[in-house]
Amino acid sequence: MSRETDRFGNGVLENLKIPDADVFAYHQELKALALSLGLTHLEFVRLGTLTSSDLEEYFGNASKTCNLLDGPLAQTVDLEENERHATTSMPHINDTEAFKPSIFKQRKSMIRLSIHESNNVGKITLDLFPPSTNPDFLTPWHGAVAVLADASVRIIDASAVDMAKFEVITNHAGRPWLLREKSDLFDWGGMELDFEPLFPCGMLIRARAGCGPYKFENVNMSRVRQLALSTAPLLLRGFTMQVEKEVFRNKARELGNIQTWPFGDILEVRENANLSVMNVLTREAMPFHYDGCFKTVEDEKTGGWIPTPPLFQMFRNYVASQTKGGLTLFASSRNLIPLLGPDTVPLEELRRLKWKTFTTDKEAFGSTQLLRPFITPHPETGVDTFRFHEPWPESKCAPGSGVIVHVMVQPQAKGNAISQSLTRLMYDRRVAYRHHWKEGDFIFNDNAMTHHTRTAFENGHREHWRVHVN
Structure with missing residues (x-):
């Protein structure tokens, strides 16, 4: 039995200082990412479904709203009164009270999921990361996926990353994907490799796009042993090997x-x-x-x-x-x-x-x-x-x-x-x-x-x- 998951965001509030084109492009990229990962039951929905997916219409509505806020309405705002209302309203805004009724009106049979810690009253808290990787329960926009020096995966505070110790790893499309702590463990003697965490455990190692294939006979088994102890199962894909048991046996002896x-x-x-x-x-x-x-x-x-x-x-x-x-x-x-x-x-x-x-x-x-x-x-x-x-x-x-x-x-x-x-x-x-x-x-x-x-x-x-x- 399949279920559809709709992701509603209250980014309207956080994105007021971000160009409309960037907000729109971000939404489109999220949809493309879900599609590339085969997540066919996941949909990203803008607040309300009144916003057209047509770029020109979206920009037109957004611009009119911004002009209204910056123009006539701005002249009538009592700053002292506005601050009092803001103080009163922020807890409700943070708890999505402002837009929750409209969502439930359109999705009457839905179950509300949340990525924030809660007592599960009115919603169910869902940690998007495996338990061992996110002990501090960081939300996705506060955390970054990091592969540590021993190849274990952790969700770390994105605002406190020491970039002298980490490097940004890009995906096959050349876009930033995760952080990886600098370590000799990822140096395989001239082999250009991607080290990709698997969900919810393990790691995939394969040649980078345009590189390889590499021979399994040349793999450093001491590196394999260290990685397998930190991130089992360890998957090597795309490596070639002579179809001979003695070759396989000899590499096993290098492991132990x-x-x-x-x-x-x-x-x-x-x-x-x-x-x-x-x-x-x-x-x-x-x-x-x-x-x-x-x-x-x-x-x-x-x-x-x-x-x-x-x-x-x-x-x-x-x-x-x-x-x-x-x-x-x-x-x-x-x-x-x-x-x-x-x-x-x-x-x-x-x-x-x-x-x-x-x-x-x-x-x-x-x-x-x-x-x-x-x-x-x-x-x-x-x-x-x-x-x-x-x-x-x-x-x-x-x-x-x-x-x-x-x-x-x-x-x-x-x-x-x-x-x-x-x-x-x-x-x-x-x-x-x-x-x-x-x-x-x-x-x-x-x-x-x-x-x-x-x-x-x-x-x-x-x-x-x-x-x-x-």
């Missing part, structure tokens, strides 16, 4: 130590009924999980099971399916943890809880019951990470591949409610990046910071190469 499995080191992720790796090698949807959830070693002292999941996943798309579905979703702990609270479960309560999981897939994982904490420190950075496995009954997959999950809290109904809330959060669009594969894509993902899943896809061959690195 390769994790081997009973099937070897490189898994060809494609439909294969002869290899049992749960439902990975099918066209089925998969649960949200992190790789190596069931990979353990026995503690010699306690006899318990110690988890040993790999740190990185390294993917290379070999064949991209042209059919519907087959998206890979990456849910970041950086975005999920700030959303924990009374509506789900508070972070401090979640720290005290554990979850138990079990799979019947003996061949791949040994069918051992495992007890896990929800919040664990990242093995390399030490920051909080969220760990879970979406419950996945056999009714959703091939027999023998189900995953049973219980939240260890009483009563069990409360545990089930927590499980459902956490699962919904992982799929939340403020948390999860939805990736549509293109042939030749490389993805480097921090397996400790993220969970991932796959949507089901229809008939059609699709294949990735995947290797795990520690």
Whole structure:
């Protein structure tokens, strides 16, 4: 079910000192930007719909209004009385009370959204940015999108930017797009590249327009490792590589130590009924999980099971399916943890809880019951990470591949409610990046910071190469 979103602005007040042509051009550019991003359900509406979109008519009306304000009306204004009225009226103007009735008259069934913090009475507050990027809840016209030196994204106070530390990055059309802190992390040895933040997490790296293509064999993997730890998933697009597994394997070794499995080191992720790796090698949807959830070693002292999941996943798309579905979703702990609270479960309560999981897939994982904490420190950075496995009954997959999950809290109904809330959060669009594969894509993902899943896809061959690195 689709919904239309109309953006009404009270810029009439703020734009009194700005040339009419600039105001009109700005409105037109907003519409063009939305169209270029495929935002077909977003419309920018001027106050009232009486203003024609015809440039000549718009300027004529605007000029007449300005002349009236500067001419006859200006001669009759009592400045002292005007100041008193202004003081009284400003709170109402700031709260859009002056034009709200006209909007509701034309959009009777609308729900009012706001980008300002509020108590959600009469309107619903909406943060346009992922939670981890905007902790101070800056509005778009007070903030600027900035890529920091470690490649993390933050919304910073636009009026307080130290331009000695930042540079303005332009988009493919050559227009200012965002700020980026100066750092060697973005210097890839002569490669002219764009580093584009993905929503709501991750980063896309590709050759600038008119440059490349560049060879994957020449990519600096220490840069890749640093970036993937700060902004997973890291997507490299448009890089060429010889179709040889040894080339892929050698680049993985530059990233770290390769994790081997009973099937070897490189898994060809494609439909294969002869290899049992749960439902990975099918066209089925998969649960949200992190790789190596069931990979353990026995503690010699306690006899318990110690988890040993790999740190990185390294993917290379070999064949991209042209059919519907087959998206890979990456849910970041950086975005999920700030959303924990009374509506789900508070972070401090979640720290005290554990979850138990079990799979019947003996061949791949040994069918051992495992007890896990929800919040664990990242093995390399030490920051909080969220760990879970979406419950996945056999009714959703091939027999023998189900995953049973219980939240260890009483009563069990409360545990089930927590499980459902956490699962919904992982799929939340403020948390999860939805990736549509293109042939030749490389993805480097921090397996400790993220969970991932796959949507089901229809008939059609699709294949990735995947290797795990520690």
